[in-house]
Amino acid sequence: DAKTTQPNSMESNEEEPVHLPCNHSTISGTDYIHWYRQLPSQGPEYVIHGLTSNVNNRMASLAIAEDRKSSTLILHRATLRDAAVYYCILRASNAGGTSYGKLTFGQGTILTVHP
Amino acid sequence: EAQVTQNPRYLITVTGKKLTVTCSQNMNHEYMSWYRQDPGLGLRQIYYSMNVEVTDKGDVPEGYKVSRKEKRNFPLILESPSPNQTSLYFCASSYRARNRGTGELFFGEGSRLTVL
Numbered sequence: 631d632a633k634t635t636q637p638n639s640m641e642s643n644e645e646e647p648v649h650l651p652c653n654h655s656t657i658s659g660t661d662y663i664h665w666y667r668q669l670p671s672q673g674p675e676y677v678i679h680g681l682t683s684n685v686n687n688r689m690a691s692l693a694i695a696e697d698r699k700s701s702t703l704i705l706h707r708a709t710l711r712d713a714a715v716y717y718c719i720l721r722a723s724n725a726g727g728t729s730y731g732k733l734t735f736g737q738g739t740i741l742t743v744h745p
Numbered sequence: 746e747a748q749v750t751q752n753p754r755y756l757i758t759v760t761g762k763k764l765t766v767t768c769s770q771n772m773n774h775e776y777m778s779w780y781r782q783d784p785g786l787g788l789r790q791i792y793y794s795m796n797v798e799v800t801d802k803g804d805v806p807e808g809y810k811v812s813r814k815e816k817r818n819f820p821l822i823l824e825s826p827s828p829n830q831t832s833l834y835f836c837a838s839s840y841r842a843r844n845r846g847t848g849e850l851f852f853g854e855g856s857r858l859t860v861l
Contacts, residue, residue: 662848673749673835673852674788717788721848730841730848731776731795732803737787 634718639740642708650703650739652718661720663694663701668715668738677703677716713743747772751836751853758826759861766821766856768836774851775841777819781805781832782855788835794819795841826860833857 635653642648654663665677678685678692680701685692691704705712717738722730749770758764768777778793780803790803794813808830810822819838823830834857837850 664849666850673854674837674850675852676849679849731778731793731801733778733790733793733850734804735780735788735790737785 633734634720634736636716636718636736636739638737639742641742641744642705643744644710645707648705648708648712648741648743650705650716650718650741651700652702653700654718654720655699657698657720658722660722662722663692663698664719664721665690665692665703666717666719666735667712668717669711670714674717674735679721708741708743710743710745713741715740747851749836749838749851749853751834751856753856754854755857757859757861760827761825764823764826764858766823766834766836766858768819768821768838768853769817770819770836770838770851771817772838772840772851773816774838775816777813777836777838778803778850779809779811779819779821780835780837781830782835783832791821791834823858826858828860831858831860 662679662681664679666674668674678690680692693702715738717735752767775796779791780788782788789805791809792811794800800811833855835855836853839850
């Protein structure tokens with residue numbers, strides 16, 4: 631199974647940008663990079679995903695390395711509400727891909743945001 | 746409102762007493778899966794289902810059963826619960842084919858199970 635590696639924890643100050651890294655050196659050509667976050671006492675929620683190009687949405691930006699072996703989730707201005715566990719996972723682009731059904735989340739990165 | 750609903754949200758039971766945690770989604774998703782979350786171990790996949798009557802093992806299937814008789818429901822069954830199954834459980838769903846969506850997972854709010 632394609633695996634991802636993330637730092638255990640990161641800290642940031644409020645209103646500063648945060649760059650959360652993820653390594654996925656065994657990524658296959660059909661794998662999308664998904665990011666989820668889990669707020670305290672809640673289920674994980676989708677943040678963003680991408681394949682090759684950088685992506686932006688209202689929550690965050692995703693920067694993908696040219697060789698796709700790493701990616702970075704960017705929170706442009708961290709708020710206290712962004713304190714959560716952030717998970718980077720790989721998911722095949724179609725149901726025939728090996729990493730479409732069986733997913734590995736790992737432990738994620740605990741983001742602490744200081745006022 | 747699009748949602749994944751789990752029940753019960755909290756349960757305390759005793760060793761050996763069969764229990765079922767239900768999961769229902771209203772988004773017509775083909776794919777559903779179950780995870781358990783334990784301190785220091787993150788989210789680990791128990792079982793998943795690509796469609797009705799199609800289920801497969803995740804990373805930690807021992808001690809659990811699932812069934813997928815209807816598209817919207819994916820119950821998790823603990824035939825003989827043991828204390829090491831005390832955990833926080835999450836159900837998730839998504840479209841199966843990328844051309845029908847982004848493949849993003851929608852999670853339930855979780856079910857906290859304690860086995861004494």
